[in-house]
Amino acid sequence: MLLVLKGEDESIRLLVHPEIRTIVQEEDLAYVEALLLDFPERAKQHPEEFFKQILSLGVGPLVVQEEESNLSFMQKLVSQFIQISTTTG
Numbered sequence: 001m002l003l004v005l006k007g008e009d010e011s012i013r014l015l016v017h018p019e020i021r022t023i024v025q026e027e028d029l030a031y032v033e034a035l036l037l038d039f040p041e042r043a044k045q046h047p048e049e050f051f052k053q054i055l056s057l058g059v060g061p062l063v064v065q066e067e068e069s070n071l072s073f074m075q076k077l078v079s080q081f082i083q084i085s086t087t088t089g
Contacts, residue, residue: 002036003081004043004054012047014039015081040085047087 001017016036017023024032043050 001081002039003078004039004051005078006051010047012043012051012085012087013083014043014085015078015083017080018082036084043085044087 001020001023003013003015005013005015007013020032020036021029039050039054
């Protein structure tokens with residue numbers, strides 16, 4: 001599971017579940033790992049476009065869900081993930 005968070009200042013944070021390799025099915029692992037290598041660079045180069053594009057994904061093993069959740073739930077969820085990239089807005 002990957003979280004892509006967009007801050008009020010337009011910054012983007014990419015966070016990955018620490019057990020990603022056990023969550024993703026074996027046949028999808030190489031694809032997901034390639035995305036995890038590609039996403040940080042794309043988010044740094046074009047953060048706004050990257051965020052819009054990521055919201056439109058939904059092919060293969062990817063399922064995207066846009067959430068505006070309560071703050072305490074999001075803080076708890078985010079604390080369980082590992083940050084792989086941050087951009088500044």
